[in-house]
Amino acid sequence: MKRALIILTLGVVLSVVGGGAAYVHRTAPERAMACCKNPEMAWLQHEFQMTDDQLARVQTLHAGYQAGCREMCRRIQATNDLVRAEFIAPDADTLKMQRLLADAANLRGECQWHMTEYCLAVSREMSPAQGKRYLQWVCDRVLTMPGNAAMPNPSESGHGN
Amino acid sequence: MNESNDDLRLRQLLRESRGRERLPPRFHERVWQRIATAEKSAAARPAFSLAAWLAAFVATRTRAAAWVVLLLGISVSTGYLVGGHASARWDAQLSRQYAASINPYLADNR
Numbered sequence: 001m002k003r004a005l006i007i008l009t010l011g012v013v014l015s016v017v018g019g020g021a022a023y024v025h026r027t028a029p030e031r032a033m034a035c036c037k038n039p040e041m042a043w044l045q046h047e048f049q050m051t052d053d054q055l056a057r058v059q060t061l062h063a064g065y066q067a068g069c070r071e072m073c074r075r076i077q078a079t080n081d082l083v084r085a086e087f088i089a090p091d092a093d094t095l096k097m098q099r100l101l102a103d104a105a106n107l108r109g110e111c112q113w114h115m116t117e118y119c120l121a122v123s124r125e126m127s128p129a130q131g132k133r134y135l136q137w138v139c140d141r142v143l144t145m146p147g148n149a150a151m152p153n154p155s156e157s158g159h160g161n
Numbered sequence: 162m163n164e165s166n167d168d169l170r171l172r173q174l175l176r177e178s179r180g181r182e183r184l185p186p187r188f189h190e191r192v193w194q195r196i197a198t199a200e201k202s203a204a205a206r207p208a209f210s211l212a213a214w215l216a217a218f219v220a221t222r223t224r225a226a227a228w229v230v231l232l233l234g235i236s237v238s239t240g241y242l243v244g245g246h247a248s249a250r251w252d253a254q255l256s257r258q259y260a261a262s263i264n265p266y267l268a269d270n271r
Contacts, residue, residue, distance in 0.1 A: 003216075003219065004212070004215045004216040004218075004219045004220075005215075007219045007225045007228060007229065008215060008219070008228075010229060011228055011229040011232040011233070012232065014229060014232065014233050015232040015233050015235065015236035015237075016236065018233045018236050018237045018240065019236030019237060019239055019240035020240060021237075021240070022236075022237045022238075022239075022240030022241045022244060023240040023241070023243055023244040023247075024244075025241075025244070026240070026241050026244025026245055026247075026248055027244045027247050027248045027251070029248070030247070030248045030251035030252060030255075031251075033251070033255060034251065034255075039255055039258065040255055040256075040258040040259035040262055041259070042255075043252065043255035043256060043258070043259055044259055047252075047256070062262070065263070066262065069263075069265065073265055115263060115264060118263065119263070138263075141256070141260050141267075142260045142263050142264050142267065143264070
């Protein structure tokens with residue numbers, strides 16, 4: 001009976017250690033990414049098999065793009081505020097509103113163009129096969145701009161910092 | 162000579178004692194009934210049966226090793242499976258974070 005208990009305990013201890021080790025091993029890349037300063041960039045490097053040099057160049061592109069994107073969001077927000085103010089004004093000028101809406105649409109188009117340029121530049125930093133994969137991923141997940149979505153607030157949007 | 166005298170006396174005492182004390186009626190039947198009841202209650206206790214089963218199972222080295230390997234196999238596969246799910250979840254979250262860092266509309270519409 002005592003021997004059975006010893007073997008049972010040994011088996012349980014070994015299996016707990018083994019299971020834990022398997023979990024730690026399986027989640028090692030993601031835990032390493034989560035501890036990084038820029039987890040999303042670490043994910044990009046891991047997902048699209050980029051070298052450190054490629055990542056450094058992409059990070060420079062990303063930083064430049066985010067600065068422009070913040071400015072674009074600020075302009076879209078300002079135009080959006082003007083449209084709203086004009087819309088609820090008692091003596092709404094329809095021509096002015098039309099011009100403001102056209103401005104807002106132009107800004108969104110400009111914003112999408114900057115996004116597309118950035119994505120193409122990032123894909124060019126990757127190997128051809130990974131670059132193609134990246135563009136497909138971006139097409140499916142990023143280059144969408146819902147028409148009825150609320151305008152993003154630059155301070156609350158996903159600019160990270 | 163002395164020994165045979167003692168034997169005789171002992172036999173006589175035994176005979177007398179048998180004659181004096183009579184067994185109660187259905188004594189043997191009751192003894193067997195009590196044995197059967199004790200066996201049944203021992204088998205009905207799960208801890209007893211599990212411990213006995215375990216003791217029997219790990220009685221040989223091969224079985225003991227098989228037991229440890231089986232437990233280890235189950236736990237390692239479970240750890241890998243659970244880790245795979247967690248890893249996929251983190252991956253999805255990080256990919257959403259990256260997508261939102263490019264397109265703030267995605268952050269607002271998550």
